[in-house]
Each structure stands twice: as C-alpha cells, then as structure tokens.
Amino acid sequence: ILNVEQSPQSLHVQEGDSTNFTCSFPSSNFYALHWYRWETAKSPEALFVMTLNGDEKKKGRISATLNTKEGYSYLYIKGSQPEDSATYLCATARGNTGKLIFGQGTTLQVKP
Amino acid sequence: KAGVTQTPRYLIKTRGQQVTLSCSPISGHRSVSWYQQTPGQGLQFLFEYFSETQRNKGNFPGRFSGRQFSNSRSEMNVSTLELGDSALYLCASSPGLGSPLHFGNGTRLTVT
Numbered sequence: 001i002l003n004v005e006q007s008p009q010s011l012h013v014q015e016g017d018s019t020n021f022t023c024s025f026p027s028s029n030f031y032a033l034h035w036y037r038w039e040t041a042k043s044p045e046a047l048f049v050m051t052l053n054g055d056e057k058k059k060g061r062i063s064a065t066l067n068t069k070e071g072y073s074y075l076y077i078k079g080s081q082p083e084d085s086a087t088y089l090c091a092t093a094r095g096n097t098g099k100l101i102f103g104q105g106t107t108l109q110v111k112p
Numbered sequence: 113k114a115g116v117t118q119t120p121r122y123l124i125k126t127r128g129q130q131v132t133l134s135c136s137p138i139s140g141h142r143s144v145s146w147y148q149q150t151p152g153q154g155l156q157f158l159f160e161y162f163s164e165t166q167r168n169k170g171n172f173p174g175r176f177s178g179r180q181f182s183n184s185r186s187e188m189n190v191s192t193l194e195l196g197d198s199a200l201y202l203c204a205s206s207p208g209l210g211s212p213l214h215f216g217n218g219t220r221l222t223v224t
Contacts, residue, residue: 004154031209031210032210034212034213036212036213036215042217043116043202043215043216043217043218044155044202044204044213044215045215046212046213046214048212049210049211049212051210089154089155091155093209093210097160097167097168097209098143098145098160098162098167098168098206098209099145099157099160099168099170100145100155100157100213101157102147102154102155102156102157103154104153104154105154
C-alpha cells in the first residue's frame with residue numbers, strides 16, 4: 001500500500017447500530033496514526049493519535065485500534081447516534097515530520 | 113482558549129490574480145500546517161511551518177507559498193490563480209510533533 005486508504009467510502013446505519021471503518025496505510029517508516037471527525041459546516045476535530053503497535057484508544061462510544069506491522073487501524077462506534085453522522089478521516093505521519101497524509105474518508109449517515 | 117482562526121472565510125478571484133490567506137493558531141502552538149481540499153480529493157498537504165521555518169512541503173507548484181511570523185501567525189499565498197485552485201483551504205495548528213491538529217474553519221476560494 002502506497003497511500004492511505006479508507007473503507008468503506010460511505011455507510012448508512014440505523015440509530016443504535018454499531019459500526020466500524022478501516023484505515024490502511026504503508027507500514028514502513030510509520031510514526032503516528034490520526035483519526036478525525038469532520039461534521040458538515042464544521043472543521044475537522046481530532047479523535048485519536050496513536051503511535052504504538054497494539055494501541056487502543058477510547059472516547060465515549062468511539063474506540064480505535066492500531067496494527068503498525070500490517071498497516072491498518074480500525075475505528076469502532078458503538079450504538080451509533082444521529083449526531084455521529086460525519087466524515088471520519090484517518091491520516092498517517094511517516095517519519096518524525098509534521099506532514100500528514102490523509103485518506104479519502106468514510107462518510108457515516110445515522111438514521112433516527 | 114480561542115481556536116484556530118482563518119480569514120477570510122470566502123474569496124472569489126479571477127484567473128491570473130493572486131490571493132493571500134491568513135491563519136492565527138491557538139496560543140502557544142508553534143506548528144502551523146496548510147491543507148487543500150478539492151471535490152473528490154482528500155485533504156492534500158501543502159506545507160508546514162514551525163518557528164518561522166518551513167519544515168515540510170507538499171507536491172504543489174511554486175505558485176503556492178507561505179510564511180510564518182514570530183507570533184506563529186501564518187499566511188499562504190497563491191499567485192497566478194488557476195481554475196483548479198478553487199478549493200477549501202484549511203489551516204491547522206499543533207503544539208508539536210505527535211500532537212493532534214486543531215483545524216480552523218477554512219477559507220473557501222473560488223477562481224472564476
């Protein structure tokens with residue numbers, strides 16, 4: 001994998017469903033993996049920054065895991081709510097730089 | 113703390129003109145980076161400044177330039193505008209490497 005890839009591109013779920021997205025990235029020269037949530041008409045908001053293989057982070061109903069050896073991260077949302085509707089972006093920092101490479105995002109729509 | 117402030121919010125320019133966008137980071141944040149988002153593209157890294165020095169640069173033509181001042185405020189300049197430069201330009205600040213980015217609301221540039 002040369003770029004950061006996210007799947008699925010979009011997702012429609014019912015309120016209360018749990019869901020998960022995938023972020024795949026080059027495992028070479030890995031430094032950090034970022035997750036952001038971007039709601040319509042707002043600016044992207046940081047969810048997690050993970051650096052260590054096996055890292056797991058949690059924020060309320062949202063959690064993320066990281067596998068740096070195989071180059072992927074999962075984002076989980078438990079019991080989706082309409083306010084979770086947003087585009088979820090992942091990005092990698094390769095090497096010790098401030099340059100982030102973003103994926104195209106996964107757009108989540110939660111229906112009440 | 114005040115968030116990242118970008119001005120102006122909207123700009124309409126014609127081809128061939130130049131434009132300057134401004135970004136005021138969160139107080140205490142020394143790293144400022146710029147991203148471009150166009151329809152169908154993810155966030156594309158433009159450049160990053162830290163303590164008035166450009167630390168990283170993305171794959172954009174020389175028409176795109178920037179600078180950072182001693183108070184960490186940053187400006188981005190695009191000369192000889194082209195239609196393809198129409199995009200949302202996001203500025204983000206952070207305390208340093210490994211920290212999450214804090215994004216501004218962006219400047220929406222339209223080139224006609």
